[in-house]
Amino acid sequence: MAAATSTSAKPFDIVATYNELLRSDPDLTMPIAAIEALVLLLTHSPSSTISETLDLLEKSTAHLKQSIPNPIGLSAGTDLFQRYLITTLQRPGQLGPAGDFNAIRAHLLSNGRLFIRRAKESRDKIAAFGRGFVRDGSTVLTNGGSRVVASLLQQAAGEKGGPSAVRFRVIYVLSPAKGDVEGSSAEPEGMETVRALREKGVPVATIPESAVAYSLGKADVVIVGAEGVVENGGIVSRMGTYQIGLLAKAMGKPFYVVAESHKFVRLYPLGQYDLPIEQRVIDFKTEEDVADEATQQQQQAQPTPNVKSPDSSDVVDYTPPHLISALITDSGVLTPSAVSEELIKIWF
Amino acid sequence: MTSSTPTAPSPSPAAAAAATPTTSTPSTAPTSSKPTKQQPSSQSQKPSKSATKSKDAATAATSATAAPADSATAQLTPAELKKRAKAEKAARRARERAERESSGPAGGAPSGGAATPGKKDGSGGGGGGGSAAGASGSKQVPRRGSAQNASQNGGGGSKADDKNVAVFGHLYGQQRRTTVAGAGKEVHPAVLALGLQMRDYVVCGSSARCVATLLAFKRVIEAYTTPMGTSLPRHLTTYLSHQITYLSTCRPLSISQGNAIRALKLAISSIDPSTPEAEAKAFLGEFIDSFIREKITVADQVIASSAAQKIQDGDVIVTFAGSSIVKQTLLLAHKQGKKFRVSIIDSRPLFEGKSLARTLANAGLDVQYSLVHGISHAIKAASKVFLGAHAMTSNGRLYSRVGTALVAMSAKERAGGVEVPVIVCCETVKFTDRVALDSIVVNEIADADELITAEPMQQLTGLPDPAAVTVSAADAKKGGGGGGGKSAAAAAAAAANAAAESNTLAQNVSSPLTGWKESANLQLLNIMYDVTPAEYVDMVVTEMGSLPPSAVPIVHRMSTNL
Numbered sequence: 010m011a012a013a014t015s016t017s018a019k020p021f022d023i024v025a026t027y028n029e030l031l032r033s034d035p036d037l038t039m040p041i042a043a044i045e046a047l048v049l050l051l052t053h054s055p056s057s058t059i060s061e062t063l064d065l066l067e068k069s070t071a072h073l074k075q076s077i078p079n080p081i082g083l084s085a086g087t088d089l090f091q092r093y094l095i096t097t098l099q100r101p102g103q104l105g106p107a108g109d110f111n112a113i114r115a116h117l118l119s120n121g122r123l124f125i126r127r128a129k130e131s132r133d134k135i136a137a138f139g140r141g142f143v144r145d146g147s148t149v150l151t152n153g154g155s156r157v158v159a160s161l162l163q164q165a166a167g168e169k170g171g172p173s174a175v176r177f178r179v180i181y182v183l184s185p186a187k188g189d190v191e192g193s194s195a196e197p198e199g200m201e202t203v204r205a206l207r208e209k210g211v212p213v214a215t216i217p218e219s220a221v222a223y224s225l226g227k228a229d230v231v232i233v234g235a236e237g238v239v240e241n242g243g244i245v246s247r248m249g250t251y252q253i254g255l256l257a258k259a260m261g262k263p264f265y266v267v268a269e270s271h272k273f274v275r276l277y278p279l280g281q282y283d284l285p286i287e288q289r290v291i292d293f294k295t296e297e298d299v300a301d302e303a304t305q306q307q308q309q310a311q312p313t314p315n316v317k318s319p320d321s322s323d324v325v326d327y328t329p330p331h332l333i334s335a336l337i338t339d340s341g342v343l344t345p346s347a348v349s350e351e352l353i354k355i356w357f
Numbered sequence: 358m359t360s361s362t363p364t365a366p367s368p369s370p371a372a373a374a375a376a377t378p379t380t381s382t383p384s385t386a387p388t389s390s391k392p393t394k395q396q397p398s399s400q401s402q403k404p405s406k407s408a409t410k411s412k413d414a415a416t417a418a419t420s421a422t423a424a425p426a427d428s429a430t431a432q433l434t435p436a437e438l439k440k441r442a443k444a445e446k447a448a449r450r451a452r453e454r455a456e457r458e459s460s461g462p463a464g465g466a467p468s469g470g471a472a473t474p475g476k477k478d479g480s481g482g483g484g485g486g487g488s489a490a491g492a493s494g495s496k497q498v499p500r501r502g503s504a505q506n507a508s509q510n511g512g513g514g515s516k517a518d519d520k521n522v523a524v525f526g527h528l529y530g531q532q533r534r535t536t537v538a539g540a541g542k543e544v545h546p547a548v549l550a551l552g553l554q555m556r557d558y559v560v561c562g563s564s565a566r567c568v569a570t571l572l573a574f575k576r577v578i579e580a581y582t583t584p585m586g587t588s589l590p591r592h593l594t595t596y597l598s599h600q601i602t603y604l605s606t607c608r609p610l611s612i613s614q615g616n617a618i619r620a621l622k623l624a625i626s627s628i629d630p631s632t633p634e635a636e637a638k639a640f641l642g643e644f645i646d647s648f649i650r651e652k653i654t655v656a657d658q659v660i661a662s663s664a665a666q667k668i669q670d671g672d673v674i675v676t677f678a679g680s681s682i683v684k685q686t687l688l689l690a691h692k693q694g695k696k697f698r699v700s701i702i703d704s705r706p707l708f709e710g711k712s713l714a715r716t717l718a719n720a721g722l723d724v725q726y727s728l729v730h731g732i733s734h735a736i737k738a739a740s741k742v743f744l745g746a747h748a749m750t751s752n753g754r755l756y757s758r759v760g761t762a763l764v765a766m767s768a769k770e771r772a773g774g775v776e777v778p779v780i781v782c783c784e785t786v787k788f789t790d791r792v793a794l795d796s797i798v799v800n801e802i803a804d805a806d807e808l809i810t811a812e813p814m815q816q817l818t819g820l821p822d823p824a825a826v827t828v829s830a831a832d833a834k835k836g837g838g839g840g841g842g843k844s845a846a847a848a849a850a851a852a853a854n855a856a857a858e859s860n861t862l863a864q865n866v867s868s869p870l871t872g873w874k875e876s877a878n879l880q881l882l883n884i885m886y887d888v889t890p891a892e893y894v895d896m897v898v899t900e901m902g903s904l905p906p907s908a909v910p911i912v913h914r915m916s917t918n919l
Contacts, residue, residue, distance in 0.1 A: 241896070241905040277903040279667065279741075279778035279895055330905070331892075346907030353911060356902070 021053040023069045024076045027083075036156060039236070040086025040271050041128045043073065047090050048121035057110060059098055066091060079286050079323050081245050082236045085274040090121070092356065131269045131339035132157055136164040139232075139337040142265055143177050147229040150221075150262075152182035153247045154198035155234020157267045159205065161337075162232075166209040179206055179213045180224050184249060218249050222256050231257045231264045237274040238338075240352055242330035242345025244268070245276075245284065254332035263334040270338045273352050278327050288324050520805070520874060522882045528802045534606045541599050545577040548600045552607035558707060562681055563747045563787055564653050567613035570604065574621065575645045578638055588630040589637050594622050609801050612748035612756070612789045620648060652786040656900035657682055660782050664743065664898045665690035667780060672697040672740045675777075677729075677757075677764045679709030680745020682782040684716060687743070691722050698723040700735045704760045706807040706883065729760045732767050739777050742768045744889075746783035750793040751913065753891030753906030755781055759884050762796075765893040778895040781906075785899050788913035796887040805881035809870045 027046040031037055037045075050069055051062065070087040074080040094117060135157055143149060143165040151158050165175050183197040203213050216224050225231075231253060235244035244250070244266050257264040278284050294302075330345035340351060521529045533556055534540075537549045551573045554560045560569045577600055583589045601618060604610065610618075624644045628637050660682055668674065668690040674697055676683050687699055699722055703710030714726045727735050736742075742764060748756040755761065768777040793799055873879050891906040901912055 240903060275902075277896060279780075280776070283667075283778075346905060349905055349908040350911045353902070353904075353908065353915065 023050055023073050039082035043083045043086035044090045045125050085237055085272050088275055128271050132160050134339040136161045140165050143175055145175050148178045150180040150228035150231045158234045159202040161267055166211045180228055181213055181215045183215050184218055221253055225256050225260050231262055235266050235268040238268050238272050239274055240277045240349050242348040244328045245325050248324040248326050251326040251328045254328045258332045266333055266336045270340045281327050290324055522880050528800055540603050543599045544603045547573040547576045552604050556607040563611045563613045566611050567617050568649055570614050571617055571645050571649055575642055578641050583634055589634055590626055590628045590630055593625050613787045616786050656784045659900040660898050661685040661689045664782050668695050668697055670696045673738045675700045675739040675742045677702045677761050679713040683743045683745050684713050688720055700725040702729050702764055704729040736767045736771055742777055742779045744781045746781055746787055748787045748789050749783050749909045751790050751910040752792045753909050754793050755889040755894055756886055759887045762887045762889040765889045769893045781894050781897045785916040788909055793888045801885040803883045803885050805883045808881050808883050809868045
């Protein structure tokens, strides 16, 4: 079945759909794109029994996870959808195992769409919760290109000169531009948010990652986004978040994480090197290796740099829970230890 | 079944000491069902009860003065009554202590005099004299559960009190049962046997004890017939509580045992009284079987498989003592073809790690075994720490074999290296809603004599003249080892090499601590558990998934309320 979905024998390709969804809608997060892709898969597939559906789902999920370099964020979505499906199917009544399968399927699809809509709305909800953390006269340090953080800051800024506006400043940590990712421009991730904030009259300073320790003394609060929130309340986020967390802890600044609750992943990393993805951040080389690589690259001609560049910009690190003051999610402001409670609620 | 059989050194002096009171007890007092009546010490020189009686008679005149006070009882408020009861208790205790001292070898006369005013209070007077007596007695250690203690001390040895470490005074409670004599007639033979097995650490480990208890109770229920005029759900619980009381006198119940018993009692009380007895018994048997299967057997498999995922090639796993679930995890990871080393940290006196080391080595793993003193060395190479649990408390703390906290702390505070993750493997049946802030308030004290036994030394150098052996051996016999010192021990070691018949003697003398009860200013503490702070635990692997320690109360609530 997996082979069928991926090859051209079947018109539906889950990986292509997933990538297409992410490209077409810049507001879409990875877990939601994954769920949407799975819903589309179900609409396209002519499965007629429950076990067939679950089997198809499982196989395409595994396939999707394999073909994406960093499946942490994605797996939050697929796991959630699978879990939701199973609980719906187990529930007694018309939609249960005894019911008509076509009705079940229709119900699942409509609910899947509802789920996606709700997930998109959750960003506003988070912004509403998180506004209070941006105080008048404070300076916020943030990094990366998180859309939730952007929407939170923009909402806090409010209308220009409006009554609800909070006067605050932002220190934006920009990592140097990396070749190309979706954005196609050479400017660093987050520049868009910087422009939007400046437009609203928020003074923004941009600093390189190396200046975080220097600048943190001027900041009152650190707010970052996350790719995934793991079971112990830590976060998996873009490379560089961990060091900001460590510095914030050392300087006694509150470190808040903004994340939608569909980013909660059933994952329990014990440290940086316990993530289920292969990252070649530390790559020891001698002069010989460098020479070898150069000759190999020449042989293989062009495709190598294209493969490499998303690899190096997609790298993530793990920020342990003891560095995090609170997580601002759409189900409220949680302490890191409350995350596992939320996860247990979903899974049991 | 996860019964670990520790290769505990046979506690020969302890057994010898224990044998003495069992023979003397029936002669001084009739066999009673109360375990507190047991006289565990060999030092009681006369039956205390009769002594009390005779002294009471001698002070009949003083007690007459207290008669008017008795008539005033009616007008006393409850608070005052309470106060007076307290005073009476204090007085009684003081009197008992005084008696003990008077029966002891030294300073009998003055303390005996001090006891007289105390006795007057005991027969119903005010509190003033009582406190005076308390003050005049030797340093009084404040402790909880004093009623129990007092009765024990009254019958017990003259110096038992000094031998209790003050901070842990509240834990001494009653002496562990050493025999089935005196057990109630309603205690089932299976339970009788299990009690002694638990006492001797034959059945040791939280899960093993839990399973063994449930299996024994299954036999109890099978053999049970409801008496006339009552129903099974009503009577069986009280019947079971006799068994439970017996078990707890052999060794304090573990958290898992408590949880299992609670679940069983709940199941019993949920039976409809009109259910036929056979049906009800079958239901309970099934309940016990499924409880063991769900909460322990299958749970262990789930935990082992998810904990084994955390083991990677090249890891060096440090573990402490002998947890069956950790053993299962390591064996599973090995079976999955992972290449890793295991470093077992063990401690006296139970040496639970020995059998673990043997099992793992037999299975083909690389095992390094060291005692807890070598922790700083062992932790240097470590990449992960796996720990078993006796219980997890609601504030996320780990309550486990003493020494665990040390291992966890060493891993976390390792100097100049990456933090070593500490992983606890624990079934949810071991979760408790209790909160532990330290390892003093709740703990278990084992027989201090377990600390004394030492393995026979194989000494090759510094041996004394063979001719002196017999002399020094005789010396050692006389001195009881108290002041014997090194020469006696050396002589004993020589004797062990020399002849087989003096070998037993050698073992008795080899430990300088033998006869510690006779020497003043010497206390031994054999504590069983300690509490590891939640900050030192990175992950708790349970059958419901991997959790941070802070999620323990949530999971406990869910697993008990479902």
